[in-house]
Every structure is written in C-alpha cells, then in structure tokens.
Amino acid sequence: MSVREPLWRAVRARPRHLARLLGWSFAEAAPSFVSGQAVARALDDGFAAGRPVTGLGWLAVLAAAWLAAALGARQVLLAIGGIVEPFRDDLLRRVVDGTLHRAAASGLRPDSAAVARLNRQVELARDAFGAVIAVVRSFLFSVAGVALGVLTLMGAVLPLVLLPLAAGLVLFALSLPAMARAQRELILAEERTASSLAAMVDGLRDVTACGAEDRVADRVGVDVERQARVARTLAGLTAVRTVSLAVGGWLPVLLVLLATPSLVRQGATAGVILGTLTYVAQSLTPALGSLVQGAGVNGVRLVTALQRIAATSDRPPAAATRRTGGPEGVELRLQGVRFAYGPGADPVVADLDLTVVEGDHLAVVGPSGIGKSTVAALVAGVLRPDAGRVLIGGVAVGEMDRAAMCRARVLIPQEAYVFRGTLRDNLTYLADGRSRGEHAEPAELAELTEHAELTEHAELDRAVEAVGMTELARRLGGYDAEVDPGELSSGERQLIALTRAYLSPARLVLLDEATCHLDPAAEARAEEAFAARGGTLIVIAHRLTSALRAKRVLVMDGARARAGTHEEMVAASELYRDLMGRWSAPVGAHARH
Template structure:
C-alpha cells in the first residue's frame, strides 16, 4: 500500500504536467492511427487505381504524422521529466529523513554506506518510474490508434488482432509475480555481496594477519554464487516475455494472413489487408514489445526498489497517547550483562547487574576506556550483550520495535548531530508536535536562549559547519529534552560546554519528568547525581556519593585528584 501511495502521490501532485503529457501523447501516437490508413488508401485509391499523385498524397500525410510524432516525443520526454524529478526528490527526502532520525535517536551517527545503497535504489526507482510511464502511455495510445484504425478499415479484422493481443498480455501478467520475487532477491543479493566485499576490503590486513583468507573468501564466494544463481533464474524468465510477445505481437500477423482468402470474399481489398498488417507490424508489435520489456524489467525494479526504500528508510510514526507498549514509568534493569568487542576479546563489561528506577539520576564514572560509553550503547540498544539481559519497562531491549524504543530512550553522544534545516526542525525532530511555548520552555531550561536568538529564531536555517561543538551539543540536548523519551542517556554530551552551562543542562534534565543517566567526564556530574555507578574494570559499584566515597578506593582516588588544589610557583 505504501508503494502504491507513493506512486499515486507522485502523479497526483503534478496535474498540469500530466495534462500536458496526455496532450502531446496524441501527437506522438499519430502514426499509430495514420500508418494503416495511409498505406491502405495509397494502395487502393492511388497506385492500384492508376492515380500515383493520390497515393503520394496519402504517403505525404503519413510523413506529416511522423513529423508531428517527433515533436510530440520531445515534449513527452520533458513532461515525463517534470513528473519524475520531483518524485526522485521525494524519495531522497525520505531516505535522508529516515537516516537522520536513526542517527538522532540512536546516537550512532549516520550510516553513510546505507545512504549510498539507498541512493542507488532512488536513482533506480527514478529511472524505472520514467520508463514505466513512457511505455505504458505509449502502449495505451498505440492500442487505441490501432483499434480505431482497424475498425475504420474493416471491423471483421479486429478480432484477429485483439484476441491474440489479450492472450499475450495475460501470459505476461501471469509471469510478473515471479519476476518481482526474483528481482527482489537479486537486489538483496547484490546488497549482501557489496557489504561482504566492502567488509573484506576494509579488514584485509586483519584477515591476512589472522590467516583467515580461506574462511573470508568462502563467505564472500557464497554471496557471489547466490547472486549469480538469482541472476540466472531471473534471466530464464525472459522466455515468458518472449512467448507473450510472440502470441500478442506476431500471432495476429499470421492470423490475418491465414484469414486473407475469407476476408477478400467478404470485400477486403489489398489495401485493407496491407493496412492491417502495417498496423500490427509497425505499431502494435513494437508497442507490446516495449511494454513487456519496460514493465517486465523497469516496472518490477520500480516496485522492488520502492519497497526497499520504504522498509529501510521509514521513520517510526509517533504513537498515540497510551498506545506504546511501554508503561509510563520506565524501569531499566541489567542482569548479568557481559560484552566484548570480538568473540575472543576480553570482556569490557562483565556480569553487570544494575537497576535504575523511574525518576532516578545516575552518573557513571571511571577511568577513560573502562566501558562507560559501552554501557550507554548497550542500554540504548545499539550494541547487543554477549550474555545477560537488558530490560526497559520489563521488556528486553531486543524485543522492542523501533517506535517503542525511540519513545523509551534517547541517547546524545559526545559528538552531537545537527543536520541542515531550520533550527525548529532540529529541535523538534524527535518531538510529538510541540507548541512554541513548549519549545521556548525547553530552550530556556537547557540554556540555549542566547544561541537561538543569535541564530535568528526557530525559522532560521542552520549550517552545522558554522556551529561550534558546544553549540551543536546545546541543540542536541534541547532536542532530547523535547522528545517523549522517559530515559535520557547523556554520553559525555556536555563535554564541550563550560562548567556553568553543563550544570544548567544537567539540572534541566534532572528536573525533567523521567530518568537520567550521565556518562560523566567531570566529577561534578557525580556530585549532582542521586546515585553513582563506579566502573573500575573488575567490578562495578553503585550507590550515593557518600557511599561510594566510603566503599570505592577508585572513586576516592578520582575525587581526591579532582579536589586537590593546583599549586604554582611564584
């Protein structure tokens, strides 16, 4: 249904160009009606009757029809482009929008490889859409011209032309589902092959160093072989297209020739027979061939490409109040979570148990590289643990669909993501249509009022390259503040702010309805938090600041170094 809606919307939004396309199609299709008429009359009324000038006049009329068709063809191409190019822009916005949404909600940054693959699908959809419009329109106008022309010559001939055409179309339509299935498999196989080859090239040094050449080559080879098998299966279906073209395009010629004696007895002239054959050979058969090729290849590619674009770039719709699977009170629980970056690597997180109640404010501290950001990525669902369970609202993170996960948590990483667009679009990207007063409240709470005024207000265009790291962090923090997520994860998301601005932002989130987890880069974040999770590489301890000072030597050491005065010599 989504694919059909996309196509219908692309046509419905360009009515003026569609009218122009139909108008010029009449001119382009002029030879479809004029060819048989001109040949029949040139023969019967001209050359066969001893009036060569009359025959030449009819042929001149046919030449004029072809000139009109040439002018019409140019205008038709321009009209098709006017419909297809906005369609391409719509698809690109959908792809980029979906990518931006995933980047903003996951904190993982944009997946440039996925964008490149989807951009290829967009270009494929654009080209296929234009080709389908061209061939379907040409076929319909050609069939109408041929039917009217044959009826004008001799109505008794029409069944000999139309019945085989209907049979050929039926054979072609019956083969379309199998073509669509194989074309879909081929696109997926191409993506898998591209991904496996890219991964192999990126890790070539590691593959060689580990002696894994044979294993990696076997994996890539399987993907290549699967793509080749799918391509061969799709190629075999061309036989169905050839059969439908033979039945619908060439069988009418044989039937007309076989019925010629009977038609002559009924009054058909040589011009009528030759004109009918001209209609079939010069108009109907080429139009059917273009339709079979265009829809059988480009039409199938169009549908499959749009399905891929819709599936992989869709943004989760905002859930209606009370419709999300998660309860309002989010409870985060980690049970025996272990994670390592690689099957043989030492665990970064080992057997971690943690419970964070709704409304809690937790700071995660520890030395650099100890795994603090890994904890945030695990909770956000970006990474999957080797063992153990992570539950939000009692539901395993892996079981939540994207819409529920996005409404349950938001992660702001150290390098905040801002996209080209208005400031308002950047701030409300994750929100459920907030009012301007709600935006004002969030902007004031996080501390970006001066920045919003300096940028020119919510309608001002934002160029990320012209913003400092701290300004991008303020925009991302306000975006997270406006989101419906009950769990906010700040992974050093204030590291580019000065201490006062950092304190204001964290206090804003602490006062916001929900749960806050801060990956601390300054120990002042731990002092502001209700509880502290101390990670020391062998175990993790959680408690209040006072409890951690008493129980954790590492925490005391970190606090002592932070609180020690810096002395300078005079």
C-alpha cells in the same frame, strides 16, 4: 487498504479526465490505423500506377496523422496527470493520516524519517501508475488500429498478425507472477544487504578490535550472495520477456513474408504486403514492447509500492491506541549481557553485570574499539544482546514499546543529527508536548497558548544557557531562525543535539562521545549541566577528564569490565592507571582490595 482499492478509486472518481484520456487517445492512435493504409494506397494507387501526385497525397495523409498524434499525445499526458496527481494526493493523505494516528497511539511525535521513506514510495507509485496507464492505453488503441487497418487491407492476413500476438501475450502473462515475486524478493534482498552493511559499519571499530573481520565479512557475504542469486533469477525471467516480445512482435513479420506467395495468389498486391508489414513494424511491435516493459517493470513497482504503503500507513486498530506502561524509574541493570558482531565472532561484551542506580553519573572508559559504544547501543535498545538482559526500571529494553523507550532514555551519538528547519524545532523535537487547552473557551485558549509559549521560551533559555549554546543561538538569529546543517561545524551540531537531549523528558541520558568536537571547557560545561539536570547520566568518555567528573567509572578491558569510583579504579585496574598516566597502584591499594 488493498492494492486495487486506490487504483479503482483513482479511475472511477475522475470520469471527466478518463473521458478526455480516451477521446485524445483516438487522435494519438491515428497513425496505428492510417500508416499501413497510406503506404499501401501510395504504392498501389500512386507510385506503382504512375500517379506520383496521388502517392504523395497519401503520404501527406500519413504526415497529418502523425501531427494529430503529436497533439493527442500532449493532451493524453495532461489527462493522465489529472488522474495520477489526485491519486498521489490520496496516497499522501493516507500516509500522513496513518502516521499521525500511530504517533497518537504511541504518544510520540510522528517519525519524520518514516514519513520521508513512505513519501518516496508514494512518488514511485505515482510514476509507475502513470506509466502503466500510458502503456496499457497505447497498446489497446494501437492493437485496435492495427487490426482494423489489416482487416480493411485484406482479411486473410489478419490471423498471421493476431495469432502470434496472442501467443506472445500469453507467454508474457504466464511469466509475470514469477517476475513480480522476483522483483519483490530483489527489493527485500537489497534492503537486507544494506542493513547488514550498515550494522557492520556502525560496529567497525569493535569488529576491528576483536579481529572479527573475516567472520563479519562472511555474514555480510551471505546477504550479498542472496541478492546476487535473486538478481540472476530476475535476469532469467527478463529473457522470457524478450522471447514473448519476439513471438508477439516479430514473428508476424516472418509469417507474412513466408505467406506472401499464397497471399499474392489470393489477390494481395505489393501495397497490401508492404502496408501490413508497416502496421506490424511501426505500430504493433513498439506498442507490445512498451506494454512488456511497462507491465514488467512499472507494474511490479506499482504493486510493490502500494503494498508497502498499505502495510505501514493504515490506522492502528483501536486497541492499539492504549499506551503501554513505561518503566518505574530509570534504574539500569545489565544481567549477564553478551554480544558479538556475527555468529562465531569473539564477544565484544561478555557476561557483563552492571547496576546504575537512578541519579548516578557513570563514565565508560577503555581503549578505542573496545566496545564502549556497543554498551551504549545495548542500553539504548539499538542492539539486542545475544544473551542476558538489559532492564530499565525493571522492564527489559526489548519488551518496551517505542513511546516508553523514548520517555526513559535518550542517546546522543558522536555524529549529531541536525535537520533543516528552525532552531526551535531542532531543540524541542524530543521535548514533551504541552496542552494548549483543547477544551478551553477562545479567550482562555489564547491566554493559555500565550502562557505556554512564554513557558517554552523560558525553558529554552535555561537549557541553552546550561549547555552552553547561548552564543550559537544568538549568532544563528534566535530560535525562529532557519538552520542549514551544512553551514554548521561538527561542534555546533553537537551543541544543538545536546540541548535537544537536555530538553527531552528522558531520565536516562547516554552521551556516546557526544562532546568529542567540543573543546575541553565546553565539554565540561555540557556534562556538568546534565549532571545537575537530574536523572541518570552515562558518558562514553572521549577525554579522561569525563571520568574525573563522574561519580563512578566503568573500565572496559577486552571482554571484561569493572566499575567503581575513580579512586577504586586507580587502585584496582592496571588499564585505568595506564589510561590516566599512572603506572603504579597507590600505596596500600593491594591491601585494601
């Protein structure tokens, strides 16, 4: 989709609304032509000539023109709405269509967060398009009315008005491309800064534990300074916009005043001079100011929004609909993995080698801020290692497509996400889609659908019972009850997220302190449910009892890490003994190790 395509289609496809817009624009622009004429006639033919009734009559004509303009403005807004609302619907259809096709290509459910972000761009495009139509139309009709009005007053005055206007428009047009580039660069700089800040906040514990505050601050400071530099550039270009408004809107006033003696010698009256100044001050300058503001801000927003929509909502090419193969099994290998938050920062994870065979149950323990969540993020693909490789089923995480990653692993963080919707939607969001018999006959389709719904309900019951949220599901009103995240406690949100992960197809489950808001008994039940579910379970331990339930333990001690069974770690790791409250190694431990 090009930027111009939806704009031209929106205008051409609705000729009735376009004709209505143009017709009512004449009424709205009535003061642009009448104002100067009414003032000039009221002065020359009325008050200056000793006929106040005539003067008041011309002022009444001006008042009637403003009433007509008010009625026209209302109808103009309705006509613009008739153009921009279908334009918005067209963009939304493109967004949904592109999202669904990309979801079909990747084998995943549509990314609701991405759709929400694109919907925001659609709303920006709709508002900006309406504003651009309004200001461009108003400017053209106002200039036409002013030019015609000045010409009927005195043709010699017309160049004094139109030549500065043309110069101001040229100056503004020359600055517009640079202004558009600066506006786009500012948007991108703001996004980079937001991304850097988000990454810093996500790793704040690790940053603090490693004493890398200054280094990370310097790194974020680079993005902040870049954003400030672009903002200063845009401010300078905004000054050019102000100059163009002064040249096109206010220089005509100065030229008319300077030329007044010459105009009077050519027959100009006081009414002609005052009427011309009225045209400029009351119609031309406001119209030019609206154009400069509308094209300089809303025009850039419109183009930027359409570019983003075009870049992310087009259908994927046919070749992209082939699903990329996923990993064979979910054996996890970390080979020489190193990661640091920021250039020059001390590594949070250094030269980590780890193998987690399929079906293993690993607990990751260590002091707060030591890097446990960083390891989980590296395994999940949320972070990329600075060195080394993370492989799932023999495939590097960075080389796996999104569909394969979601089939391979699921990560539940400490702050569980629950969205507005039914409890069923929240629980089955990551579950496999099941065929409803697309090629079956209607009677068979109904039977298959009913069977699938019964199967899904039974699976939900088993998962809810296993994880331990039966009472919560009952209290909320069942699977079809609407869920308000704000009314749930942190522990209740964690139970919902845990059940969602339990129902997912992923064979590698990462629980990053995902049970920290549950009581010890509920935490034990949830972890035991995942251990019995099959697949591989990695628990970032909130309580050390998680280590006692695991088959193996990964102890993180600074940038070093070692793994083994609970008994092996008690014997070999002083830190693990400290964490467990045991301050001496078992007898004979040193001899065995």
